[in-house]
Amino acid sequence: MNKEIKKKLVKNWFSDLQDLICYEVEEIENKSASFKINQWVKNKKKDEGGGEFRILENGKVFDKVGVNFSEVYGSFSKELRKNIPGTKNNPKFWATGISVVMHMKNPHIPAMHFNTRYISTSHEWFGGGMDVTPCLKDNRLKSWFHIELKNCCDRHNKKYYKKYKKWCDNYFYLAHRKEPRGIGGIFFDYKKDNWEKDFTFVRDVGLTFKKIFSLIIKKKIGRKWSSAEKDLQYIKRGRYVEFNLIYDRGTKFGLKTGGNVDAIFMSLPPIAKWK
């Protein structure tokens, strides 16, 4: 398939998925909060693309949700080219992605994160994943979540779940504290096995995330919480900030390539605490 057609298909899907997810979130909020839409351009002087991030705050269910869509292009600096496949002889890149982070009011509902992206250099590949960060332990939820992910993966390839779960466990790990960020999920990168199958998988991951976050909220929304439990959530959010600022590749990539700070830091919680 023509490269330009691929780009257009993926970009349109990520943009549509942004609409689908935002619609679902606002349905859950049932009119008590809505998204603010922020459009941004990467470079004001020349066309390097941009994106749209949407933030919903102070809802009845969500403390903060950020849903970011981007389509950016340009040339990588020498420093970045070392780490990006397919840029050795040509620094040009084109990238599109969607990322979502949800910080919940009820500390019984975990923070949820999802991202899929597509990068085109002289190579082209998909990346993405999702993970969930509870502040209160719930083994049943953990099992259920991983079965849902396994089912999603198994629809495409019986080897994916094991491989992508392990990748996620390794990635979302706070080495300085020797603790995982949450209860894991799936994570994949440099995925370029078969373009059409990969794209089908990526679409399924997005729809599975939409299903999972809605069901987790439904399962947990009725549970009462104490101020001590809310405080545990603030502390756990501090860990979230630590992960995103110290380790997260997307954050580092965004800051180094002059991305929009507000869009990049959309993932940060509204309030975090440290003891």
Add this chain to the structure above:
Amino acid sequence: MNKEIKKKLVKNWFSDLQDLICYEVEEIENKSASFKINQWVKNKKKDEGGGEFRILENGKVFDKVGVNFSEVYGSFSKELRKNIPGTKNNPKFWATGISVVMHMKNPHIPAMHFNTRYISTSHEWFGGGMDVTPCLKDNRLKSWFHIELKNCCDRHNKKYYKKYKKWCDNYFYLAHRKEPRGIGGIFFDYKKDNWEKDFTFVRDVGLTFKKIFSLIIKKKIGRKWSSAEKDLQYIKRGRYVEFNLIYDRGTKFGLKTGGNVDAIFMSLPPIAKWK
């Protein structure tokens, strides 16, 4: 002077200064809060030193103060040796330091940071500085603060203030936001001009910090604040977290050398917010 005597003199001074600063903070709190003392060892299996960090929380004047003293030693990893003077042929190091961070209840009082350290490899040098981060603008306070710093520097060398102020401005800068962390201060590193004079300067910087934080608090403590001003402080503290986790060399050094996480993150505010 014998290397071991130098180490002992510096270490004892940093430890004494910890006592002096903690005493002053508790005097300001006037019995409404006191420090909790935490001792830690760097390596439980073999002797690599350790330290003592003291944290005071939820005071009438201070939301959180951390005062950390450390004396650590061992061998640098290959990766770290590249960046540390005097370790090319011998990876051994010995280091002692004191660092202080104060997050204030009253948003009219800036957050204050101070640190001095002494590192001994096949070279030996001092480093340190202090800087101040207001969330509300006050040009008179800024002028006064810099005059105090200039006076301190001028007592030792007329060239220090200009040089160390600039170093501080360059260091405490959030490149991703194109904004300074606060109103600056002084910062110096790899200082090894004349051991006795350097040590005298480092002692004076410590005592000047003690004088400055007490006076800033006295000047500002009577000012009333609104919840909007407190919220501005929480946002500014978010920037503080960003700086410490993304840029701060001491934090990175500590995390990479397996330092005590609680002691390293003592600098983080009790509560931070992101919009």
